[in-house]
Amino acid sequence: MQPRCGVSVCHVLMLVLCLSAAEDFDWTKNNHGSFYYGTFPTFSWGAGGSAYQTEGAWDKDGKGLSIWDVFSHKKGKIQLNDTGDSSCESYYKIKDDISLMKEIRLNHYRFSISWPRIIPTGVKDHVNGKGIQYYDELINHLLENHITPIVTLYHWDLPQQVLQEKYGGWQNISMVNHFNDFANLCFEKYGDRVKHWITFNNPWSVAVEGYETGEHAPGLKLRGTGAYRAAHHIIKAHAKVWHTYDTQWRGKQKLVGISLSGDWGEPVDISNQKDIEAAERYVQFYLGWFATPIFHGDYPQVMKDFVRKSVQQGLGTSRLPAFSSQEKSYIKGTCDFLGIGHFTTRYITHRNDPTGRSSNSYFTDRDLAELVDPRWPDPGSEWLYSVPWGFRRLLNFVKTQYGNPMIYVTENGVSEKMMCTELCDEWRIQYYKDYINEMLKAIRDGVNVKGYTAWSLLDKFEWDEGYSERFGLYYVDFRNKNKPRYPKASVQFYKRIISSNGFPNQREVENWRRKAVEMCSSSNQLLAAEQRSTAANILRLIHPLTSHMEMVTEIVVPTVCTLSILISAVLLMFLLRRRN
Ligand SMILES: *[C@@H]1O[C@H](CO)[C@@H](O)[C@H](O)[C@H]1NC(C)=O
Numbered sequence: 011m012q013p014r015c016g017v018s019v020c021h022v023l024m025l026v027l028c029l030s031a032a033e034d035f036d037w038t039k040n041n042h043g044s045f046y047y048g049t050f051p052t053f054s055w056g057a058g059g060s061a062y063q064t065e066g067a068w069d070k071d072g073k074g075l076s077i078w079d080v081f082s083h084k085k086g087k088i089q090l091n092d093t094g095d096s097s098c099e100s101y102y103k104i105k106d107d108i109s110l111m112k113e114i115r116l117n118h119y120r121f122s123i124s125w126p127r128i129i130p131t132g133v134k135d136h137v138n139g140k141g142i143q144y145y146d147e148l149i150n151h152l153l154e155n156h157i158t159p160i161v162t163l164y165h166w167d168l169p170q171q172v173l174q175e176k177y178g179g180w181q182n183i184s185m186v187n188h189f190n191d192f193a194n195l196c197f198e199k200y201g202d203r204v205k206h207w208i209t210f211n212n213p214w215s216v217a218v219e220g221y222e223t224g225e226h227a228p229g230l231k232l233r234g235t236g237a238y239r240a241a242h243h244i245i246k247a248h249a250k251v252w253h254t255y256d257t258q259w260r261g262k263q264k265l266v267g268i269s270l271s272g273d274w275g276e277p278v279d280i281s282n283q284k285d286i287e288a289a290e291r292y293v294q295f296y297l298g299w300f301a302t303p304i305f306h307g308d309y310p311q312v313m314k315d316f317v318r319k320s321v322q323q324g325l326g327t328s329r330l331p332a333f334s335s336q337e338k339s340y341i342k343g344t345c346d347f348l349g350i351g352h353f354t355t356r357y358i359t360h361r362n363d364p365t366g367r368s369s370n371s372y373f374t375d376r377d378l379a380e381l382v383d384p385r386w387p388d389p390g391s392e393w394l395y396s397v398p399w400g401f402r403r404l405l406n407f408v409k410t411q412y413g414n415p416m417i418y419v420t421e422n423g424v425s426e427k428m429m430c431t432e433l434c435d436e437w438r439i440q441y442y443k444d445y446i447n448e449m450l451k452a453i454r455d456g457v458n459v460k461g462y463t464a465w466s467l468l469d470k471f472e473w474d475e476g477y478s479e480r481f482g483l484y485y486v487d488f489r490n491k492n493k494p495r496y497p498k499a500s501v502q503f504y505k506r507i508i509s510s511n512g513f514p515n516q517r518e519v520e521n522w523r524r525k526a527v528e529m530c531s532s533s534n535q536l537l538a539a540e541q542r543s544t545a546a547n548i549l550r551l552i553h554p555l556t557s558h559m560e561m562v563t564e565i566v567v568p569t570v571c572t573l574s575i576l577i578s579a580v581l582l583m584f585l586l587r588r589r590n
């Protein structure tokens with residue numbers, strides 16, 4: 011009797027395990043609680059940036075052209091026709107930037123390796139020694155200062171000349187092998203010191219903005235097909251690199267993951283099944299598009315169902331490419347940790363595309379409408395509303411959908427509008443405080459979050475938005491050719507969170523905020539003085555009536571602020587009317 015009993019216990023256990031593995035995320039459970047005071051378990055605090063956004067030195071020391079060099083040099087693609095040519099000049103400021111990280115006692119720094127800096131053409135015929143050396147120095151200095159490097163291999167800067175121009179970039183399946191060669195070189199050169207690798211940063215953006223809308227490099231508008239095809243190749247490339255690492259380089263505590271971005275989608279009406287399904291589609295078409303193949307081997311069923319609709323239009327095959335069964339098992343499980351980039355949330359409602367399906371696109375495939383609550387704060391980028399509770403829900407979704415993987419938050423932060431520049435960024439303090447708190451609640455829910463990366467360390471080149479949006483904990487004066495950095499109030503606040511490893515109690519946290527704001531006003535004066543003298547010097551060169559001109563600039567800045575507030579108000583009204 012004993013063995014049989016054992017078997018049945020085993021069965022019950024298995025059943026329980028199966029049930030919990032198949033546990034569904036509950037879309038109707040809504041728990042926006044109050045602020046939670048407490049500390050984190052063993053945790054890694056960091057900040058990040060990426061090569062094209064910060065390095066500058068776009069044509070120095072043998073670097074090849076990337077698709078972003080070429081794209082940003084075309085007029086009309088980037089706000090004010092700005093480029094990343096010099097950006098923060100981080101290429102020359104390794105020591106300065108690391109001292110900023112030390113100042114706030116970061117545990118890790120996330121950066122990316124520019125592929126064309128170390129392999130100028132992209133195909134491994136020639137390796138650029140000076141490029142190799144730059145990242146060697148960066149990694150060594152980080153380690154000397156006890157800061158763990160978390161390294162992204164692909165943060166959007168594909169080599170231009172051969173890979174994009176001749177081969178068509180991510181539309182071409184051969185990128186899988188070229189990317190694997192590049193990744194293998196990085197493992198060989200840096201893997202003795204780098205233990206955390208991220209294959210791709212936000213492939214959603216690469217696919218949709220690079221190949222569907224064309225807002226990002228390479229600027230292609232292959233509506234309805236380009237994004238799906240690019241994503242298909244990116245997923246295969248990720249899997250191949252993970253296998254290369256797994257078979258050739260893995261020692262102990264060495265991890266390869268991917269960094270996926272995803273907004274949270276909340277049903278407008280949680281009692282309406284159609285809205286719940288639409289919200290799920292929103293998240294599945296965003297995060298799930300990449301996470302589901304990597305964790306379960308294939309695209310989300312809902313994507314296969316909704317993209318396949320084109321079959322009825324006589325296209326014959328789905329615009330969503332399919333994985334063979336061999337590919338599915340090769341791709342499944344290729345993730346030692348999941349990087350999550352998260353900034354904002356949308357309300358989602360079901361909507362059939364009014365234009366019908368004559369114009370296929372990634373966006374119309376989803377049959378939904380995105381809405382925002384006008385009460386949500388939106389201090390910076392027009393898409394970025396502060397909705398902290400959405401973060402907790404997304405993290406819980408990841409836990410239930412993908413078997414509670416190890417998570418590093420690889421990007422989270424908020425921008426500000428260019429003209430209203432202020433070092434006393436209380437709204438950013440509020441954003442970080444609330445989002446980090448929701449992450450703490452998620453960890454208490456059982457989500458396996460191991461680290462957090464504030465996005466970003468410095469103000470930097472924000473892709474098609476140029477320098478018009480600032481995400482930094484440190485302000486960078488881009489008009490000054492030395493690109494000096496100034497601490498914002500938020501960096502003081504973040505430093506306190508790091509040193510306390512959480513939020514000890516209300517009084518203390520309130521104290522941090524007050525002190526941070528006090529400290530920043532002196533930095534503010536310093537910055538203002540610097541900027542006045544820079545502006546005065548420039549004006550003196552071009553105009554003798556300097557004092558008159560200075561007055562004008564002082565009037566212009568507040569006017570631009572007022573104007574942008576007015577425009578936002580009008581846009582908001584417009585949005586509200588559309589919503590009704
Ligand atoms: C950017 O370049 C385009 C094309 O040359 C030009 O029309 C536009 O005015 C420029 N924008 C700015 C802000 O300089």
Ligand SMILES: *[C@@H]1O[C@H](CO)[C@@H](O)[C@H](O)[C@H]1NC(C)=O
Pocket residue numbers: 176177178182183184185
């Ligand atoms: C894809 O890349 C390969 C080289 O890796 C090249 O031979 C081929 O022509 C490319 N295909 C297209 C359509 O550009």
